[in-house]
Amino acid sequence: xxxxxxxxxxxxxxxxxxxxxxxxxxxxxxxxxxxxxxxxxxxxxxxxxxxxxxxxxxxxxxxxxxxxxxxxxxxxxxxxxxxxxxxxxxxxxxxxxxxxxxxxxxxxxxxxxx
Amino acid sequence: xxxxxxxxxxxxxxxxxxxxxxxxxxxxxxxxxxxxxxxxxxxxxxxxxxxxxxxxxxxxxxxxxxxxxxxxxxxxxxxxxxxxxxxxxxxxxxxxxxxxxxxxxxxxx
Numbered sequence: 001x002x003x004x005x006x007x008x009x010x011x012x013x014x015x016x017x018x019x020x021x022x023x024x025x026x027x028x029x030x031x032x033x034x035x036x037x038x039x040x041x042x043x044x045x046x047x048x049x050x051x052x053x054x055x056x057x058x059x060x061x062x063x064x065x066x067x068x069x070x071x072x073x074x075x076x077x078x079x080x081x082x083x084x085x086x087x088x089x090x091x092x093x094x095x096x097x098x099x100x101x102x103x104x105x106x107x108x109x110x111x112x113x114x
Numbered sequence: 115x116x117x118x119x120x121x122x123x124x125x126x127x128x129x130x131x132x133x134x135x136x137x138x139x140x141x142x143x144x145x146x147x148x149x150x151x152x153x154x155x156x157x158x159x160x161x162x163x164x165x166x167x168x169x170x171x172x173x174x175x176x177x178x179x180x181x182x183x184x185x186x187x188x189x190x191x192x193x194x195x196x197x198x199x200x201x202x203x204x205x206x207x208x209x210x211x212x213x214x215x216x217x218x219x220x221x222x223x
Contacts, residue, residue: 004157040122042202042213043158058210090157103211105157 002026004106006091012112013081021076021109023091031094032074033058033103034066036087043090049074081113117141118205120214129223133190137203137214140184144205144212147179149188152200152216161201162188193221 007022025032030051035043035058045058049068063085065077074093078085088110092103118139127133135149146165150158162177164170170177178187186203200216 040215042116042118042120042215043204043211044213045210092157102160105159107157108155 004091004093004104006089006106006109008109009107010110010112012114013078014114015081015083017081018077018079019081019111021078021089021091021111023074023076023106024072025074025091025093025104025106026072027093027095027104028071029093029095029104030071031096031101032068033092033094034064034074034076035090035092036060036085037090037108038087046076046089078111083113085111086113087111116215117212118203118214120203120217122215122217124218124220126220126222127193129193129195129221131193131221133188133193133197133219133221135188135190135201135203135217135219137186138184139186139205139212141205141207141212142184143207146206147177147186148204148206148211149175149177150202150204150213152202154199158202190219193219195221195223197221 004025033048034046044060047066049055091106094101094103148163149161152158164177167181174191176189200218202216203214204211
């Protein structure tokens, strides 16, 4: 049981390039999330999804796009990368969206935009 | 002002010490409070959650919430080197978790 997996582990992008961060979970969870973590700033929610075909914006969605065509996959797309998008990106999933529901996190993708 | 604030540390303690990690928050609507542990270069994992004010104990860990002062604490008894990590507090009101910036803890053998 792999849980939440993310690829790539690390990537360097040039300003203006685009890329897709991949996230897959094998726990059959309906809810999936993308966060970014900047040093000392905690985790900020970028986008989330309540099921296949349904996504919604979080706190910091600008510059990102998501899609959810299957229960398992929730890719995050960066268009026109900017230095401000240098961060560590975490994908998470949960069975329900209850307030106490555990979110399971992937190992993260470190992105450097130069 | 951040909604959830934590001292970033690092907090360095000797093995066996009692550790106190703290957060303050500003949003009175928060009802669920959580502590996540994050090892270096890993994703966060949920340690404990509590609802409203009060204490919750799980082995060496005790989570405490004081809603009157908007203060959240995590106590670790008999701390071990394996407890060395960043501890993130989080609070929930409605649909989103709001995280603090994390406190880095180092437990020295």
